Amino acid sequence: MSQSENQTHTKIITFSEYGSPDVLCIETETQSTPGPSEVKLRMSAVALNRANAMFREGIYVYEAAFPSRIGTEGVGTIVEIGSEVTDWSIGQRVNLLPPENESRDGYAAEYVIAPQSKLLPTPEGMSDRIAATAWVPFLTLYHTFVEQKQAAEGRWIVLPAASSSVALAANALAHQLGAKTIGLTRTREKQSLLEQEGYDALVISGEENVPERIMEITSGGADFIFDPVGGPALETLAASIKPGGEINVYGALDAEVTPLPIFALMTSGAKISCYMVYELLNDPVRLAKAIDYFMDLFENSQLAPVADKNEFSFAGISEAFRHMESNTQFGKIIVTI
Amino acid sequence: MSQSENQTHTKIITFSEYGSPDVLCIETETQSTPGPSEVKLRMSAVALNRANAMFREGIYVYEAAFPSRIGTEGVGTIVEIGSEVTDWSIGQRVNLLPPENESRDGYAAEYVIAPQSKLLPTPEGMSDRIAATAWVPFLTLYHTFVEQKQAAEGRWIVLPAASSSVALAANALAHQLGAKTIGLTRTREKQSLLEQEGYDALVISGEENVPERIMEITSGGADFIFDPVGGPALETLAASIKPGGEINVYGALDAEVTPLPIFALMTSGAKISCYMVYELLNDPVRLAKAIDYFMDLFENSQLAPVADKNEFSFAGISEAFRHMESNTQFGKIIVTI
Numbered sequence: 001m002s003q004s005e006n007q008t009h010t011k012i013i014t015f016s017e018y019g020s021p022d023v024l025c026i027e028t029e030t031q032s033t034p035g036p037s038e039v040k041l042r043m044s045a046v047a048l049n050r051a052n053a054m055f056r057e058g059i060y061v062y063e064a065a066f067p068s069r070i071g072t073e074g075v076g077t078i079v080e081i082g083s084e085v086t087d088w089s090i091g092q093r094v095n096l097l098p099p100e101n102e103s104r105d106g107y108a109a110e111y112v113i114a115p116q117s118k119l120l121p122t123p124e125g126m127s128d129r130i131a132a133t134a135w136v137p138f139l140t141l142y143h144t145f146v147e148q149k150q151a152a153e154g155r156w157i158v159l160p161a162a163s164s165s166v167a168l169a170a171n172a173l174a175h176q177l178g179a180k181t182i183g184l185t186r187t188r189e190k191q192s193l194l195e196q197e198g199y200d201a202l203v204i205s206g207e208e209n210v211p212e213r214i215m216e217i218t219s220g221g222a223d224f225i226f227d228p229v230g231g232p233a234l235e236t237l238a239a240s241i242k243p244g245g246e247i248n249v250y251g252a253l254d255a256e257v258t259p260l261p262i263f264a265l266m267t268s269g270a271k272i273s274c275y276m277v278y279e280l281l282n283d284p285v286r287l288a289k290a291i292d293y294f295m296d297l298f299e300n301s302q303l304a305p306v307a308d309k310n311e312f313s314f315a316g317i318s319e320a321f322r323h324m325e326s327n328t329q330f331g332k333i334i335v336t337i
Numbered sequence: 338m339s340q341s342e343n344q345t346h347t348k349i350i351t352f353s354e355y356g357s358p359d360v361l362c363i364e365t366e367t368q369s370t371p372g373p374s375e376v377k378l379r380m381s382a383v384a385l386n387r388a389n390a391m392f393r394e395g396i397y398v399y400e401a402a403f404p405s406r407i408g409t410e411g412v413g414t415i416v417e418i419g420s421e422v423t424d425w426s427i428g429q430r431v432n433l434l435p436p437e438n439e440s441r442d443g444y445a446a447e448y449v450i451a452p453q454s455k456l457l458p459t460p461e462g463m464s465d466r467i468a469a470t471a472w473v474p475f476l477t478l479y480h481t482f483v484e485q486k487q488a489a490e491g492r493w494i495v496l497p498a499a500s501s502s503v504a505l506a507a508n509a510l511a512h513q514l515g516a517k518t519i520g521l522t523r524t525r526e527k528q529s530l531l532e533q534e535g536y537d538a539l540v541i542s543g544e545e546n547v548p549e550r551i552m553e554i555t556s557g558g559a560d561f562i563f564d565p566v567g568g569p570a571l572e573t574l575a576a577s578i579k580p581g582g583e584i585n586v587y588g589a590l591d592a593e594v595t596p597l598p599i600f601a602l603m604t605s606g607a608k609i610s611c612y613m614v615y616e617l618l619n620d621p622v623r624l625a626k627a628i629d630y631f632m633d634l635f636e637n638s639q640l641a642p643v644a645d646k647n648e649f650s651f652a653g654i655s656e657a658f659r660h661m662e663s664n665t666q667f668g669k670i671i672v673t674i
Contacts, residue, residue: 273609274597
């Protein structure tokens, strides 16, 4: 698509009813100009999240206002800046943090207006396809892996949903920090891909006894379990932890109630905490430290997010969502614009 | 009752079917002699626990073998020792830790045979009525309050079930360590007794908004919540915690499932742990330290357990249980023998 600094229209992805990927369509909309502390971006890629699919289906924590945009993570180039924007300039490539209102500001669009508070620097030398998902998975890890030192040298980290983008990021960061990883995956379908990512061990949760296998691999229990699933399976995970270990629940992919595994925790003395990345995003001082930390690793090619090998165009966004919902993807699904 | 070193019989409390306090009766039984590493005690008092009532009703974690004894905490004097017992001597007053098998070895009896591993020294100068319950409530606190320093100077500790014996012990120990306490109690019934115990604040959970009141009292949330209840109320408690605080669940008085309060923990960054005193009882080195720690405080009258003011005799044990189950007691119910 052509880029024009005076463009007055933008193509956007929109939907007007909850449903399957088929509800998504492309429309052309009048594009306003950025406010004093906003910028306008020519988007180059968006990364799709499971939360976006749940939002589209009407089962997410917030509702859509129809017609609704979609998309909460992406990369683009600044084409226009508001009068009070001093830290960013035209021509700069930047990443977007999740918007305040996905329906109004969703990032699956040719042009997007965003407040400067939602901008992050894009790592140099990283392709748009990879850069689109650079930040959120890694920032999700910063508090527990880096600040709390859960992934210190020699520690065993258990990663349920091993092929999810946060688990893949966690696996890479854990190795960077000298820790060892155990990936949990339901079937053997993605086993060879997971092995290529360097997991130190894999447990096939649909076939194997999870606590027994983890006890065996770690000789006494996991040091840290970083779990996006929750639900009744947490009881099983809690039986896999080392005395004094910790479990962090950073998602609730299982819609069922998560019972506190009281007996397993009484036995192990382990602790449970929960986490969401907004905690860090709302703390400018620690966020700046986290950005420096990862930027260094990104730009030295010591760390990179994993993108699914399938490429999807803007017009192919429904197909991209279908691929995600088939559960056959590996790494983050990226739509280039 | 008369004491004889060559006594061959003992009166015991026994029951042969699950049920109300009425199932308990006194029988006389042949008394064996202690094995090489056992001692025989002339019991002077037993402390009743809610767990004993649940055991008698057939709803506890372990079952009874009929006819069954009862009782898991008490004090007595050594009247006979096995050939290999060197650390204890005849005439010494000692406390008993919970037996391996309550049905077989329950402590509500005139004479009891116990392995020396179950003996603790009884604080000097403490009456039998108070000494009967000296250890278990305080040992339950040692790990979190002392080792983990949750009750350090100036911290706000929330104690649900404020009139329970562990909460009363926790209130006293917290003050000893310079912390401040908030007691939670359902109604105003025990308010003045709780105030006399020196709680820094009380929240009447049946009338007041618990998180609001705790936020108000603490100006920002509790540092530590020490909860014997669990169940759905944990969600409310979790909304009362300070960022970075901790909740410890050391019982499950509520028989309902305890949902992990994921959202409240994501918001506060608080952690949940669970605890049972067996962890300490099974660790001789730390147990010895804990005993030294409390013995010093007991013998200097800086700390004492709270016993209910009603006195019950051996023959009145059913009445003592009825008193406990009426929920009108205050402090531990003691039966003297």
